[in-house]
Amino acid sequence: MSSGGQSSGLRTVAITALVIPALILAFLFGIVLISDTTSQAACGPTGTALTVDPASVPEGPIAGYDHEQLVNAAHIMLAAQKLGLSARDQQIGVSTAMGESSLRVLDYGDDVGPDSRGLFQQRDNGAWGSYSDRMDPFISATNFFRVEMTIAGRESMEPTxxxxxxxxxxxxxxxxxxxxPAGAVVTALGGVQQAAAPAANAGAGGSEYSLGPVHPQTAIVANTVGPMFGFVTIGGYRESARDPNGHPSGLALDFMTNDIPNGRTAGDNLAKYLQDHAADLGVDYIIWLQRIWSTDRADEGWRPMEDRGSPTQNHMDHVHLNLTGKGSSAIPGCETGLPGEVSLAGWALPAQGPLNSDFGPRSSPGGIGSTYHRGIDLGGGGCYGPIWAANTGQVVRAGPAGGYGNLIEIDHGSGVHTRYGHMFNDGVLAKVGDQVTAGQQIAKVGTTGTSTGCHLHFEVLVDGQQVDPQAFLAQVGVTIK
Incomplete structure (x- = not known):
């Protein structure tokens, strides 16, 4: 039990296509070249606290969190910054509030802590200030961090x-x-700043750059990819440029190579990484060394660019990146394959593997199952293994349902539903009307209905139509093993 109870709000998941292509596995080979430290940096910010302006927060969603929730996250980050804490502390604060209130200022508690209130569900026991203090995002976050600062050795402890x-x-x-997901939010909001002053120690000690009012995806790419390759200076928004859909739209970045050691090599490596992960990052085109590469003409490779005059105009001292703004928030290298852990896009693996049966045509198992499988089957750790909600949503079905045996169905919004089948009667832990969060345990593995042994039957429906769950989850940063 937390200091005020566990509560969470409903996040809307926006999915725009019925058929979602599987991720190209080739990107994994690029990640092998990056050290463990670099991979961790890609999953969240490091160094000193990132600058954030709660008045300039994007509409979202980011990692499934909407504008109201993101403003609250910005207040948490600002509280940490004012106390001189680190970007890691900011991420700890945001992840804690996600776990307590789903980043909403709740004016209620739960059965265990009915007096819990606010983002951190702080109790009315005198330790967390007045009612108004607990309901104020900045003050409640400040009080959280003041206690956190007293924890000996917290820098070497697991964040949770x-x-x-x-x-x-x-x-x-x-x-x-x-x-x-907290890392995605902190990283994105850390790029939304009013200040035009150069960021100190950006590539070397932290992941903050003075980007101006850029698109959230632009901030995520800058603040994760920049430190991966050691860039100190990255340009973002400016009012005028050759392409109005670039810098003036907050969708372009200039990675400067003239103020870092081995800038040419860093530029080459960055350009290759951006090409390899163009689909994941939402790359439109790249300009480097008076050459241009674009996703719509990728088969042509690098193409010569006209002479624009100076070395800077010819992109000899920086890699220019134009984005579409439609990339995944799951930066390559940060995908989750662990049940209960949430990807940057806000999705979780519903159960442990292995994958025992794919989506689509199959032989009838034991002569009793369908020859067209409308979901996938996961081993789930055997009988009574844990089953997790794949995303935040509301339970709309929970109980007996024909061939499913027992079935749980969750409505995630935007026409997306997930189904979980074959649990024993005592393995159905959620009930109709429950609000659940991604990675929350909702059931235990069983074998009821049309089933030949303990496993989880898992389905994803988009606008009422079953789609391949494995491909769907891959697109939102979750790998089934």
Missing amino acids: LVSNAVQRNADPYHYARFWE
């Missing part, structure tokens, strides 16, 4: 254990599944 040392949750790993 730092959160738990403050919140005293019954499950010390409750906050772990919110770490990656």
Whole structure:
């Protein structure tokens, strides 16, 4: 049990296509070349606290969180910054509030803590100030961080254990599944700044750059990819440019190579990475060394660019990147394959593997199942293994349902539903009307209905039509193993 109970709000998941192509596995080979430290940087910011302006927060969504929730996250980040804390502390604060209130200022608690209030569900026990203090995003976050600052050795502790040392949750790993989406939010909001002053130690010690009012996806790419390759200076928004859909629209970045060692090599490596992960990052085109590469003409490779005059205009001292703004928030290298852990796009693996049966045509198992499989089957750790909600949503069905045996169905909004089947009667832990969060346990693996043994039958429906769950989850940063 936390200091004020566990509560969470409903996040809307926007999915725009019925058929979602599987991710190209080739991108994994590029990640192998990056060190463990670099990979961690890609999943969240490092160094000193990132600058944030709560009045300039984008509409969202980012990692499934809407504008109201993102403004609250910005207040948490600002509180950490004012106390001189780190970007890691900012991410801990945001992930904690995600786990307690889904980044909403709640004016209610739960059965265990009916007096819990606010973003951090702080109790009315005198430790967290007045009612108005607990309901104020900035003040409640400041009080959270003041307690966090007293935890000895927190820099070397797992983030979820730092959160738990403050919140005293019954499950010390409750906050772990919110770490990656918190990293996406902190990274994106850290790029939305009014200040035009150069960011100190951007590529070397932290992941903050003075980007101006850029698109959230632009900020995510800058603040994750920049530190991966050691860039100190990255240009973002400016009022005028050759392409109005670039810098003036907040969709372009200039990675400067003239103020870092081995700039030419760093530029070459960055350009190759951007090409390899163009679909994931939402790359429109790249300009480097008076050459241009674009996704719509990728088969042509690098094409010569006209002479524009100076070295800067010819992009000899920087890699120019134009984005579409439609890339995934799951930066390559940050995907989750662990049940209960949430990807940057806000999705979780519903159960442990292995994958025992694919989506689509198949032989009838045991002569009793359908020859067209409308979902996938996961081993789930055997009988009574845990089943997790794949995303935040509302339970709309829970109980007996024909060949499913027992079925749980969750409505995630925007026409997206997920189904979980074959649980034993005592393995159905959620009920109709429950609001659940991504990675929350909702059931236990069983074998009821048309089933030959304990497993999870998992379906994804978009506008009422079943789609391949494995391809769907891959597109939102979740790998089934």
